[in-house]
Amino acid sequence: MIQLAKELGLSVSTVSKALGDSHEISASTKKRVLELAKKYKYKPNPFASNLRKKKGKQIAVIIPDIVNNFFALAVDGIESVTMSKHYDTFIYLTHENLEREKAVLEHLESGLISGLIISVCTGREGYAHFQEFYETTKLPIVFFDRVPDLLQFPKVISNNYESSFDATARLIKAGSKRPVLITTTEPMFTSMERRRGYQDALEKHGIVFTDEMIIHCTDDMALNYTILRKIFSQKKRPDGIFASIEKYAITSYEVCKDLKLSIPKDVKVIGMTNLRTAALLNPSLSTLSQPAFDMGKEAAGLLIKMIEKKSYAAANDIIVLPNELTIRDSI
Amino acid sequence: MIQLAKELGLSVSTVSKALGDSHEISASTKKRVLELAKKYKYKPNPFASNLRKKKGKQIAVIIPDIVNNFFALAVDGIESVTMSKHYDTFIYLTHENLEREKAVLEHLESGLISGLIISVCTGREGYAHFQEFYETTKLPIVFFDRVPDLLQFPKVISNNYESSFDATARLIKAGSKRPVLITTTEPMFTSMERRRGYQDALEKHGIVFTDEMIIHCTDDMALNYTILRKIFSQKKRPDGIFASIEKYAITSYEVCKDLKLSIPKDVKVIGMTNLRTAALLNPSLSTLSQPAFDMGKEAAGLLIKMIEKKSYAAANDIIVLPNELTIRDSI
DNA sequence: TGCTTTTACGAAAACGTTATAGGAAAAAAG
DNA sequence: CTTTTTTCCTATAACGTTTTCGTAAAAGCA
Numbered sequence: 046m047i048q049l050a051k052e053l054g055l056s057v058s059t060v061s062k063a064l065g066d067s068h069e070i071s072a073s074t075k076k077r078v079l080e081l082a083k084k085y086k087y088k089p090n091p092f093a094s095n096l097r098k099k100k101g102k103q104i105a106v107i108i109p110d111i112v113n114n115f116f117a118l119a120v121d122g123i124e125s126v127t128m129s130k131h132y133d134t135f136i137y138l139t140h141e142n143l144e145r146e147k148a149v150l151e152h153l154e155s156g157l158i159s160g161l162i163i164s165v166c167t168g169r170e171g172y173a174h175f176q177e178f179y180e181t182t183k184l185p186i187v188f189f190d191r192v193p194d195l196l197q198f199p200k201v202i203s204n205n206y207e208s209s210f211d212a213t214a215r216l217i218k219a220g221s222k223r224p225v226l227i228t229t230t231e232p233m234f235t236s237m238e239r240r241r242g243y244q245d246a247l248e249k250h251g252i253v254f255t256d257e258m259i260i261h262c263t264d265d266m267a268l269n270y271t272i273l274r275k276i277f278s279q280k281k282r283p284d285g286i287f288a289s290i291e292k293y294a295i296t297s298y299e300v301c302k303d304l305k306l307s308i309p310k311d312v313k314v315i316g317m318t319n320l321r322t323a324a325l326l327n328p329s330l331s332t333l334s335q336p337a338f339d340m341g342k343e344a345a346g347l348l349i350k351m352i353e354k355k356s357y358a359a360a361n362d363i364i365v366l367p368n369e370l371t372i373r374d375s376i
Numbered sequence: 377m378i379q380l381a382k383e384l385g386l387s388v389s390t391v392s393k394a395l396g397d398s399h400e401i402s403a404s405t406k407k408r409v410l411e412l413a414k415k416y417k418y419k420p421n422p423f424a425s426n427l428r429k430k431k432g433k434q435i436a437v438i439i440p441d442i443v444n445n446f447f448a449l450a451v452d453g454i455e456s457v458t459m460s461k462h463y464d465t466f467i468y469l470t471h472e473n474l475e476r477e478k479a480v481l482e483h484l485e486s487g488l489i490s491g492l493i494i495s496v497c498t499g500r501e502g503y504a505h506f507q508e509f510y511e512t513t514k515l516p517i518v519f520f521d522r523v524p525d526l527l528q529f530p531k532v533i534s535n536n537y538e539s540s541f542d543a544t545a546r547l548i549k550a551g552s553k554r555p556v557l558i559t560t561t562e563p564m565f566t567s568m569e570r571r572r573g574y575q576d577a578l579e580k581h582g583i584v585f586t587d588e589m590i591i592h593c594t595d596d597m598a599l600n601y602t603i604l605r606k607i608f609s610q611k612k613r614p615d616g617i618f619a620s621i622e623k624y625a626i627t628s629y630e631v632c633k634d635l636k637l638s639i640p641k642d643v644k645v646i647g648m649t650n651l652r653t654a655a656l657l658n659p660s661l662s663t664l665s666q667p668a669f670d671m672g673k674e675a676a677g678l679l680i681k682m683i684e685k686k687s688y689a690a691a692n693d694i695i696v697l698p699n700e701l702t703i704r705d706s707i
Numbered sequence: 708t709g710c711t712t713t714t715a716c717g718a719a720a721a722c723g724t725t726a727t728a729g730g731a732a733a734a735a736a737g
Numbered sequence: 738c739t740t741t742t743t744t745c746c747t748a749t750a751a752c753g754t755t756t757t758c759g760t761a762a763a764a765g766c767a
């Protein structure tokens with residue numbers, strides 16, 4: 046910038062203002078500055094700029110996993126808007142590790158970013174770190190999908206309760222007398238909502254709910270296989286599955302295949318997943334899929350609004366997008 | 377930091393040096409400073425620090441797509457090392473758009489990052505922007521998977537030639553008399569290598585190669601379907617497929633399903649893919665998969681080495697990792 | 708005309724660090 | 738006991754912007 050100023054016979058402050066399109070600078074000067082800046086491919090140093098302005102155009106995305114179609118799609122959605130708004134996007138993966146999540150948050154208290162999008166990892170022992178992060182930084186945060194139900198922050202979610210109700214109802218209508226729900230051991234708001242939908246659908250259709258109808262799976266795929274295989278080897282095995290997590294649908298398929306249980310004759314399956322190959326599975330998998338890309342878009346849009354308009358009181362905004370039920374051959 | 381200095385009765389520079397573990401500061405003073413810093417949860421402002429040091433702990437990853445198991449796994453690998461080395465990772469998606477790729481590169485010339493990991497988008501019309509980026513910034517760059525063959529930069533790739541040769545040979549040994557290669561219209565170094573492997577395997581096994589045996593597909597899934605359906609509707613249709621791109625294997629399956637061609641009886645298929653559901657497709661898909669996570673890890677490791685040891689002359693390093701051929705029912 | 712207001716710019720301070728140079732006291736060397 | 742070296746710390750100047758404030762000239766107004 047000093048170089049530019051010298052060459053144009055202007056002061057550094059004038060050049061800075063011209064580049065910032067300030068009203069204090071005449072149109073002709075602005076033009077001269079812009080032209081020379083372009084010629085020299087001048088790019089303002091973001092560190093200097095951020096330091097002085099005490100904020101930048103960087104945001105962070107914290108998610109449990111990226112090797113998961115839902116989160117990959119969400120990141121895609123987020124990036125599509127940060128890109129168009131000329132923001133830079135940091136990515137951090139927690140791998141369902143709460144300590145890691147806390148560490149990232151603490152790291153970000155340094156002021157590296159101007160906003161945060163997050164989908165929390167499993168376990169509900171504590172959301173205090175989010176509150177604390179907010180207290181110390183006052184930075185806008187948007188939660189999506191896996192949201193902390195008790196905290197007052199803007200959120201982007203999908204209609205887990207309603208759609209789970211519908212999915213379960215479809216299983217029952219298709220003939221399942223005793224559909225089970227496969228969910229996580231670690232409680233999460235999203236899973237609880239799905240469970241509510243599931244249970245209410247049972248009740249509505251006069252099916253008595255018992256605790257064994259909830260199957261808790263883990264992060265360990267091999268263990269999940271064992272758990273499911275045991276349950277489906279029983280004489281009085283379930284005849285329907287609502288797999289409320291992407292990977293559990295896959296394991297269900299594997300178990301049924303190995304136990305020579307026919308889908309959908311012996312077991313009807315609906316999986317909550319964004320897998321692109323669902324239609325190509327054997328048999329094609331009926332899915333309840335989340336609008337992942339749009340959820341990402343909405344979250345990023347909301348966040349940037351909050352960053353740019355300080356007045357924007359979005360603190361309690363909750364955006365709910367609809368899941369999509371696609372019935373295929375597995376039911 | 378001023379606050380800390382005041383409270384400890386020290387100068388700001390002493391505090392800074394103590395936090396930086398400088399040898400100029402006595403152990404006792406260091407301890408005092410560290411303790412108070414911890415108590416106050418002091419975090420150095422990265423902008424000020426980066427500005428003064430003229431470099432930071434941020435890197436960028438530029439990839440064509442994230443909704444693709446290969447790239448998702450690669451990002452996972454990259455993040456695993458940047459995380460452990462306390463680097464922050466920006467992510468940019470080009471969606472195979474060269475203009476977007478150029479724009480990102482130009483944006484990064486501002487000095488926001490200290491290093492770059494990239495997998496280029498399709499089309500080979502120009503790699504000049506990479507060279508130019510390097511000339512102006514002198515920043516370390518590591519390419520992975522989709523690398524510009526003609527440029528002298530460190531690269532992390534997989535053994536595309538050899539593994540494609542092997543995969544094609546397996547198709548032939550399984551009985552395919554006329555296996556085709558499905559590849560992109562846009563030429564890329566990786567696809568060319570795969571093609572070389574394919575052709576050499578044909579030659580080795582005495583199969584005469586003709587141009588129609590290369591099927592060019594696009595980014596448009598619907599168009600790909602049309603292209604493939606037409607080819608497989610012919611009387612003299614191919615009896616084997618080596619799908620050198622993830623999504624083309626899926627479309628192949630769809631086409632065969634719709635044309636009632638039996639896999640593997642009528643058509644034998646091997647797909648180059650990292651899909652986790654490959655084993656669950658109907659029939660289970662034989663795959664040639666890339667060590668995506670490890671490629672990401674290697675790329676990030678190499679980059680950070682280059683960033684931290686200025687002397688490290690890695691400019692010509694090429695790391696080659698082996699692909700993995702998994703034979704399932706589709707062959 | 709003389710007054711106020713607006714326009715267009717410059718000087719200088721600030722943002723929060725780190726690096727360089729320097730210096731006093733303490734320790735070591737002679 | 739001097740002289741030299743080492744240890745430990747401070748003052749100050751960067752780093753490259755933006756912002757605040759000041760001011761000369763031009764414009765508006767009566």
